Amino acid sequence: MNQESSLDRIRHSIVMGHVDENDEGFDGTMEGEPGTVDLVREALDVDVNPQEILNIFNESMEEVGKLFESGKYLLPDMLASAECVGNAMDILEPHLVGKQENQKGKFLIATVKGDLHDIGKNIVSTILKGAGYQVKDLGIDVSVNDIVAAVKEFKPDFLGLSALLTTTMTEMEAVIKKLKEAGINDVKVLIGGAPTSEEFALKIGADGYCRDALHAVAKLEQMQDALSGR
Amino acid sequence: MKLKHQPLEMMTTKEKERIHASSCFVLDQAGLRVKNARIIDALVACGAIYENGRISVPQSMVENALESVPGTIRFRAPDPDRSFTVDAAGKDVFLGTGGQALYVLRSNRGVWTRQPAGCRDLEEIVSLCQRLSKVDFITRPMECDVALDRMDEEKARIFASNTTKPMNLANLIDPGKLSKVIEIVGDPAYLSFIVCLVTSPLAVDDTAADKLLAISGQGIPVCISSCSQAGTTAPLSEVGEMIQLNAEVLFGIVLVQAVNPGAPVLYRGIPITADLLSDGSPRWCQPESIRRVALAAEMCRYYGVPCCGTAGVSDEPVPSVQAVSEKAVSLTYQVAAGAQYINSAFGMLDRIMSVAPEQYVIDNMIAALVESELGKAQAFDERGVADAAVAAAKEAMVRLGVEVDELMDRELRSRVAFVNTRKEEYSKESMDSQQTFICSAVESPSSSLVFMKGARKGLRAGWLYIGKRIEAPLDISGLESKQELA
Numbered sequence: 249m250n251q252e253s254s255l256d257r258i259r260h261s262i263v264m265g266h267v268d269e270n271d272e273g274f275d276g277t278m279e280g281e282p283g284t285v286d287l288v289r290e291a292l293d294v295d296v297n298p299q300e301i302l303n304i305f306n307e308s309m310e311e312v313g314k315l316f317e318s319g320k321y322l323l324p325d326m327l328a329s330a331e332c333v334g335n336a337m338d339i340l341e342p343h344l345v346g347k348q349e350n351q352k353g354k355f356l357i358a359t360v361k362g363d364l365h366d367i368g369k370n371i372v373s374t375i376l377k378g379a380g381y382q383v384k385d386l387g388i389d390v391s392v393n394d395i396v397a398a399v400k401e402f403k404p405d406f407l408g409l410s411a412l413l414t415t416t417m418t419e420m421e422a423v424i425k426k427l428k429e430a431g432i433n434d435v436k437v438l439i440g441g442a443p444t445s446e447e448f449a450l451k452i453g454a455d456g457y458c459r460d461a462l463h464a465v466a467k468l469e470q471m472q473d474a475l476s477g478r
Numbered sequence: 479m480k481l482k483h484q485p486l487e488m489m490t491t492k493e494k495e496r497i498h499a500s501s502c503f504v505l506d507q508a509g510l511r512v513k514n515a516r517i518i519d520a521l522v523a524c525g526a527i528y529e530n531g532r533i534s535v536p537q538s539m540v541e542n543a544l545e546s547v548p549g550t551i552r553f554r555a556p557d558p559d560r561s562f563t564v565d566a567a568g569k570d571v572f573l574g575t576g577g578q579a580l581y582v583l584r585s586n587r588g589v590w591t592r593q594p595a596g597c598r599d600l601e602e603i604v605s606l607c608q609r610l611s612k613v614d615f616i617t618r619p620m621e622c623d624v625a626l627d628r629m630d631e632e633k634a635r636i637f638a639s640n641t642t643k644p645m646n647l648a649n650l651i652d653p654g655k656l657s658k659v660i661e662i663v664g665d666p667a668y669l670s671f672i673v674c675l676v677t678s679p680l681a682v683d684d685t686a687a688d689k690l691l692a693i694s695g696q697g698i699p700v701c702i703s704s705c706s707q708a709g710t711t712a713p714l715s716e717v718g719e720m721i722q723l724n725a726e727v728l729f730g731i732v733l734v735q736a737v738n739p740g741a742p743v744l745y746r747g748i749p750i751t752a753d754l755l756s757d758g759s760p761r762w763c764q765p766e767s768i769r770r771v772a773l774a775a776e777m778c779r780y781y782g783v784p785c786c787g788t789a790g791v792s793d794e795p796v797p798s799v800q801a802v803s804e805k806a807v808s809l810t811y812q813v814a815a816g817a818q819y820i821n822s823a824f825g826m827l828d829r830i831m832s833v834a835p836e837q838y839v840i841d842n843m844i845a846a847l848v849e850s851e852l853g854k855a856q857a858f859d860e861r862g863v864a865d866a867a868v869a870a871a872k873e874a875m876v877r878l879g880v881e882v883d884e885l886m887d888r889e890l891r892s893r894v895a896f897v898n899t900r901k902e903e904y905s906k907e908s909m910d911s912q913q914t915f916i917c918s919a920v921e922s923p924s925s926s927l928v929f930m931k932g933a934r935k936g937l938r939a940g941w942l943y944i945g946k947r948i949e950a951p952l953d954i955s956g957l958e959s960k961q962e963l964a
């Protein structure tokens with residue numbers, strides 16, 4: 249198979265949100281067919297350029313973004329596509345050493361201690377993976393110490409904290425304080441969840457508040473632009 | 479309120495037996511994720527199996543627990559005339575408030591603003607509900623804005639000084655404070671609570687479990703709650719969501735009966751949907767959710783366990799005619815489905831995030847209309863209940879100054895038709911496939927993504943209702959109990 253058709257198949261698979269063979273795809277017809285991860289593996293086996301594959305990921309997600317904006321795609325469709333990219337990225341990453349110009353950075357995310365709400369956090373983490381971030385998700389009910397330890401180990405560019413309860417949102421402030429105490433100043437902290445707000449972010453010294461996942465993508469782009477002086 | 483007929487049934491007995499069997503399968507095969515050692519020990523001692531962080535409950539334990547649940551519960555009140563008995567087999571229905579609002583909506587010449595809710599608002603709402611004629615019991619509508627270690631006492635104090643109706647304090651923050659709370663309200667018999675024991679899908683909230691045992695250990699009635707959202711924390715399929723939700727609530731009943739046999743519990747299942755048409759927020763008051771919450775009440779009736787229902791949590795951000803229409807339909811179905819003790823029936827808006835004092839007054843009127851329209855029904859079959867729901871909604875709108883037109887009527891009809899219509903097979907095959915799906919989803923670290931991806935087919939098949947908002951100006955100047963707003 250030539251490089252072009254291999255890339256086309258990957259693109260189609262991502263746009264259809266076909267993660268693996270167990271998955272039905274956008275139109276419910278794709279169960280049993282090789283999924284995005286299989287296609288990426290195949291492409292790498294026949295020496296398709298990893299950078300080209302990465303470009304296809306970005307192009308496909310742009311197309312999906314447009315379909316979502318136009319209302320043709322719904323949240324689960326977009327998430328499925330984002331998951332395709334996220335999972336395929338894990339396979340592609342080791343092949344990209346030294347060629348990182350298209351990568352967006354590392355994002356660590358967690359729901360804070362005492363809080364078990366994870367629907368929103370999962371959406372954010374999947375969408376960010378789809379947008380090209382290397383995401384590590386610590387799950388729910390994560391203590392300040394565990395978050396700070398994970399920051400030290402994973403060295404993310406961004407830390408995302410989620411809280412849905414007025415009783416747990418205070419944990420966010422504790423995380424930021426502890427990061428400062430540990431001398432970690434180079435990670436940007438984004439927060440989200442129903443009781444939080446721009447105002448609250450400002451108050452606790454977070455770098456930003458996000459209404460939803462797409463807002464997070466936009467905010468991160470802004471921050472990247474500011475960082476690189478674009 | 480008293481039901482005139484046998485409650486609405488939208489499932490056959492055979493179908494309910496199938497749901498029960500599938501829920502038992504899920505409890506046995508997938509079990510629940512739990513870390514709390516006390517719970518693990520208690521359940522293992524009764525025959526459950528703990529492996530790899532999950533506890534599997536055999537069907538025999540479920541059957542035993544259902545045998546030992548009391549069928550009636552007495553809710554006492556400081557004013558003895560306000561006490562009542564919930565009878566799982568009876569026809570009496572009691573309505574109350576609910577929620578844990580983050581905000582109170584205040585109106586200034588028709589413009590609503592959202593303000594963070596706190597103690598003052600709690601006092602205001604509890605005393606307002608004390609005066610409203612249709613409010614039989616009061617569930618705390620918001621938490622106090624005091625330090626966590628003072629919250630339980632503060633809340634108890636506000637209830638004790640502002641109401642003589644039965645008090646449901648909902649969330650107990652610290653089980654160690656229970657005796658103090660009892661002392662403040664004067665008698666444990668005035669109290670009840672809600673415990674949200676399970677994080678769907680099938681994971682125990684370990685701290686909630688301690689609260690549950692502390693409360694039921696005192697013989698205080700507790701509503702065992704699970705609120706799944708089809709498409710994010712449960713399968714989008716109605717059949718799948720019913721199987722999972724029922725398993726989650728049954729687990730709570732098993733736990734309480736294992737530790738405190740004979741303790742009074744209410745089955746509180748809230749199988750709503752997630753708004754996968756937009757951002758994944760909960761859809762509380764849309765037709766498919768109204769249908770599912772009615773099915774949960776029906777399941778509960780089938781078991782003969784006292785039922786804590788949920789109705790009237792509008793998805794509208796502020797009081798509106800649309801909110802009125804959602805609430806009237808939702809309450810009519812929940813009452814007709816036979817839930818005996820109905821939470822959140824007053825005041826709630828904004829997908830359970832906000833309350834408005836004015837809304838309590840509006841909802842008091844809606845409750846009266848629902849009672850009167852259901853009273854006119856010849857039977858609580860699908861047709862009778864649909865007609866009552868539409869009539870109650872229309873009359874409520876008229877009383878709020880709306881000229882109900884043909885389009886509005888058509889929209890209401892289309893909603894109740896959706897509530898009445900089954901979109902899926904309740905066959906053995908369909909149950910098997912859903913129970914397998916649930917068992918595989920709980921193994922994923924992001925089960926919400928598994929459910930969302932699995933929702934694509936159902937979304938395309940129209941399982942979430944898409945209708946029109948009912949738009950008209952809302953005029954509350956003619957409301958009878960408006961003076962209660964003082």
Ligand code: B12
Nearest residue numbers: 363364365366367368408410413414440441458460578674
């Ligand atoms: C679903 C839900 C649950 C489920 C959670 C299931 C799960 N797996 O997550 C269950 C039933 C288990 C649950 C339990 C409880 N809940 Co709850 N829950 C909700 C509910 C209805 C919806 C939340 C949700 O999922 N929304 C949909 C998602 C998509 O939106 P989202 O979470 O806001 O996320 C988006 C944005 O906020 C943003 N975002 C979120 N996080 C982040 C992070 C970053 C980094 C970024 C960039 C963006 C971002 O992007 C997301 C995607 O768009 C809310 C009410 C509501 N309407 O929000 C109550 C609510 C949050 N719960 C509440 C309560 C009280 C509880 C309980 C205490 C109940 C009880 N009485 O026992 C327990 C607490 C458990 C615990 N310790 O955490 C209250 C909180 C009130 C308060 N004063 O704090 C609320 C507001 C409901 C209410 N009014 O009563 N709950």
